[in-house]
Amino acid sequence: MDSLMIEGGRSLQGEVEVSGAKNAVLPIMAATLLTEEPCLIRRAPQLRDVRFMGGILESLGAKVEFSGDSVSIHAGKIRGRGNYDLIRKMRGSVCILGPILSRMGEAEVALPGGCVIGTRPIDLHLKGMQALGASIQIQEGYVRVRADRLVGNQVFLGGRMGPTVLGTANLMMAATLAEGETIIDSAACEPEIVDLAKFLTAMGADITGAGSPTVTIRGVPALHGAEHEVIPDRIEAATFAIAAAATRGDVRINRMKCEHIRAIIDKLREANVQMSVEDDSLLVRGSESVCGTVDVTTQPFAGYPTDAQAQLMTLMTQADGISVITERIFEARFMHVSELLRLGADISIEGTTAIIKGGQTLSGAPVMASDLRASAALVIAGMVAEGQTLINRIYHLDRGYEKIDEKLEQLGGRVTRLHET
Numbered sequence: 001m002d003s004l005m006i007e008g009g010r011s012l013q014g015e016v017e018v019s020g021a022k023n024a025v026l027p028i029m030a031a032t033l034l035t036e037e038p039c040l041i042r043r044a045p046q047l048r049d050v051r052f053m054g055g056i057l058e059s060l061g062a063k064v065e066f067s068g069d070s071v072s073i074h075a076g077k078i079r080g081r082g083n084y085d086l087i088r089k090m091r092g093s094v095c096i097l098g099p100i101l102s103r104m105g106e107a108e109v110a111l112p113g114g115c116v117i118g119t120r121p122i123d124l125h126l127k128g129m130q131a132l133g134a135s136i137q138i139q140e141g142y143v144r145v146r147a148d149r150l151v152g153n154q155v156f157l158g159g160r161m162g163p164t165v166l167g168t169a170n171l172m173m174a175a176t177l178a179e180g181e182t183i184i185d186s187a188a189c190e191p192e193i194v195d196l197a198k199f200l201t202a203m204g205a206d207i208t209g210a211g212s213p214t215v216t217i218r219g220v221p222a223l224h225g226a227e228h229e230v231i232p233d234r235i236e237a238a239t240f241a242i243a244a245a246a247t248r249g250d251v252r253i254n255r256m257k258c259e260h261i262r263a264i265i266d267k268l269r270e271a272n273v274q275m276s277v278e279d280d281s282l283l284v285r286g287s288e289s290v291c292g293t294v295d296v297t298t299q300p301f302a303g304y305p306t307d308a309q310a311q312l313m314t315l316m317t318q319a320d321g322i323s324v325i326t327e328r329i330f331e332a333r334f335m336h337v338s339e340l341l342r343l344g345a346d347i348s349i350e351g352t353t354a355i356i357k358g359g360q361t362l363s364g365a366p367v368m369a370s371d372l373r374a375s376a377a378l379v380i381a382g383m384v385a386e387g388q389t390l391i392n393r394i395y396h397l398d399r400g401y402e403k404i405d406e407k408l409e410q411l412g413g414r415v416t417r418l419h420e421t
Helices: 022-034 048-059 091-104 123-131 165-175 191-202 234-246 258-270 306-316 337-342 372-384 395-400 404-410
Strands: 003-007 013-017 039-042 063-067 070-074 106-110 135-139 142-146 154-156 181-185 206-208 214-218 227-229 250-254 274-277 281-285 295-297 322-326 346-350 353-357 366-368 388-392 414-418
Touching (some): 013 404, 022 191, 048 091, 091 106, 091 123, 123 135, 123 142, 123 154, 165 181, 165 214, 258 274, 306 322, 306 372, 337 346, 337 372, 366 372
Parallel strands (some): 039 227
Antiparallel strands (some): 003 388, 135 142, 206 214, 250 281, 346 353
């Protein structure tokens, strides 16, 4: 279980390139189960979760080969039940349910795990499968889904926490081979859904409306192999932008899509962070900025994303005044607050709202990462803090950020990975 030792007080300087999006590549890898032909996915980030998904596909019978930032997958013959121990460790693995059901007529998937940031049920996933004609059983830690044939239907996927991204992806994949037309109402609009739709379309699927609340899928008899390049990771781009602002550094973030983080750019501008925005790059001029306070409520895309909430909270500890952050997506996504308090932050929690009194001097201390985005927030805090910050349990960080320690060192940060002996 590796740790990161960060020497604070250094501003980030230089250029950094954003990796492919983890939240896009996982369902795209799952989508390769829909065809017997080989597929090639480029710009797949080298992450633990991506390797996990590769292992899950292999447990289903697919041949998976990683080469640099590309992964080739050939699911010529597959079975409907994967490795329990692999699937239960990663929530994103539930996205194999739709493609296996659509191709095989039945699927058995272990109830998935992942970051402990609140209740994330898969009831909407199952609701979508049932609407297409599938029967559902939950037994012995598995979800068992069966259907003699899938038939298109109109499905409403809105939930208490807003549209479900993985649920939308799962239903889209299941509907590609269903008979007739499927209409998803209250579909997730995230860029990762659009990217999946592009890959499915390249495979021969008939999909319109991806990126809007209404997605229409017209079933086709079969899909074929395809090649695809994964979109840049918008949350990684946001994390580096916030880190540059927090350390008062000047960083150009390349190979990204600014249109995917408009809400974040808007909030950073509101906080007086100076930036130059281009289509595929963002220059953050933290040395010219005096960070001000902002109030934020997390929302589904295109609102401010929950996955960048913890990072912004760290930035607000350095702002002059009081900020208010309200979490509307996950009820347990303030687990990083206790660790920020250990570093000297002044934050109080009232229900789903965090009140941050800025202008505090942070000082290094040992902290514990509780989930993926909390890890990123602690890394930024360590960069800002005086002295050394030791971040334990960074396996969370490795699930979602490709070589982040190396990228930070490239920007002038003092970050050392400590391996457990």
